[in-house]
Amino acid sequence: LLAFLALTLSIFLVALDTVLIPTALPTISQDFHIPDSLFAWTGSAYLLTNAASVPFWGKLSDIFGRKPIILIADSIFLGGSIVCAVSISAPMLVAGRAVQGLGGGGVVVLVHVCVADLFSLRGRSFYLGIVGAAWAVASALGPVLGGIFAQKLNWRWCFYVNLPVVSVSIIILYFTLHLHNPRTPILRGLISIDWLGTITILTATLLFLIGLQLGGESTYAQPLIICFLVFGALAYFLFPLTQWFEERRGGSPIMPLRIFKDISNISALGVVACDALVFNSVAYFLPLYFQLVLATSPSTTGLYMLAVAIPLALVSFASGWIIEKTGRYLQVLQAGLALMTVGVGLLIDFDTATPLSKIIGFLVVIGLGFGPNFHAPVIALQKRIKESDIAAGMGAFSFVRMVSGAIGVVIGQVVFQALMHPHLNDFIRAGVAPEFAKRLAGGEAISQTEAVKNLPAVQQRSVRGGMTEALRATWIFYTCVSAVGLLVSFGIHRGRLSNE
Structure with a gap:
C-alpha cells in the first residue's frame, strides 16, 4: 500500500506541473516579453519531450527493472524543475520545461506499469481510479496555486513547489517499491534496446511537432517547415517497419506490432488520443479565456x-x-x-460577459465527463494484451496521450492566431493604436493581457470580442474531436473483467 501511495505521489507531481503553468503563463510572458509563439512552446516543450521519450522509458523498465528507472525519471524531473525555477530568460525556461517533460514521461508510463505489476486486472481498476483522482486533484490544486503564486508571490514558486514533493516521492519509492529486478548488466541491457525503433519514433515525434509549432509561428508554406512535417510523417510510417524488422531478427521491439492487430486496442488508443487532445487543450485555453476575455485575476482563474x-x-x-x-x-x-462532448460543446456559448452561474455549470459538466477517461481506456487496453507486453502497451498508451496533447495545444494556438488576424481593422476602427493592433492580430495577443486592461472601455470591448470569436472556433474544433472519440469507443471490445 505504501508503495502505491508513493507511485500516486509521483504521478501527482507530474500532473501538478502540467496544469500549474497555464494560469501563470500570462505573467511569465510579461516578465520575458515573449510572443504568443514562444508562449506556446512553454507548454509544448514539456509535452514534446514527454511524448518522444515515453516508449523508451517502458523498454528501459523491462530491461533494468521498474524501481531504478522510475527513480531516475523522478530525478530528471527534479532537475528540470530546478532549471525552470532559476530561469533568467524564456529560452532557459523552455529548456527546463523540456527536461521536466523527459522525466515526466518516465513517471507517467512507469506508474501505470507498476500498478499493473502490483495488482490483478479487476483490482487495479480501483487503484487506477485513485491514480486518475490524484491527477484530477492535482488539476484542482495546480491552477489555484499557479494563479496565487503568479499574483501574490512569484511565478517561480510554480517550480519551487515541486522540489519537496518529488524529493519525498523519491525517498518513499526507494524504500518501499519492491518489484522484480532483472539486474541486467548495463552494457548487455543497452545492446538489447531497440535503438532503430527508438531513434525512428523519437525523430518522427520531434520533426512533426516542431514543424507544427514553427508553422503556427509563421506559415506552413516555408520549405523548412514543409520538410519537418513531411519527414516527420515519413518517419512515423517507417516506424512499424522497424518494429517488424526487430521482431524478425529475434529482438525486442519497443512497441510490438501484435498490440495493434486487435481492433479493440486500436479503438482504445483512438479514444485516448481524442480525450488527451481535448483535455490538455481545455486545461490550456480555459484559463486564457478567463484572463484575456473576462479579465479575471490569475488566482480567480484558478478558483x-x-x-x-x-x-x-x-x-x-x-x-x-x-x-x-x-x-x-x-x-x-x-x-x-458523451458528457465530455456535451460539456466542451457548451463552451461555444461563452461570450465577453458570461455570468458566473453559467461558467460554473458548464465547467462541472466538463469535469464529470473527463472523470472516467483517465483510467477506463487503460483497463480496456490491458485486458486485451499479454502481461509480458504491459510495459510496451502502457508506453503506447502514454505516447499517444502525450503526442495528442501536444498536437491539440499547437492546433488551438494556430487556430487562435489565425482568427485574430481578420480583426485587425476592427481594432483600429475602435481606436486601438495601429502598432498595438498589429501586435494583437499578429501573434502577441496573449502576452498583451495587462496592456489590454489599460485600454479605454470601447477598445477593450472590441479586442475582447475578437478574442472571444477566435476562441469560439477552438471550442468548436475540440467538440468535434470529442464526438469522434465517442464514436471510436464503439470499436472497443464489450466485456466484463474477471475476478481472477
Missing part, C-alpha cells in the same frame, strides 16, 4: 478551474470503484465521453 477539477476527481475515484465492483468498463467510459 474557476476548481469547477472542472473537483467533479473530475470525484468521478474518477467513483468510476474506478464501479468498474471494480461490476467489471464493466466500456459503459463507464462511453458515459464519460
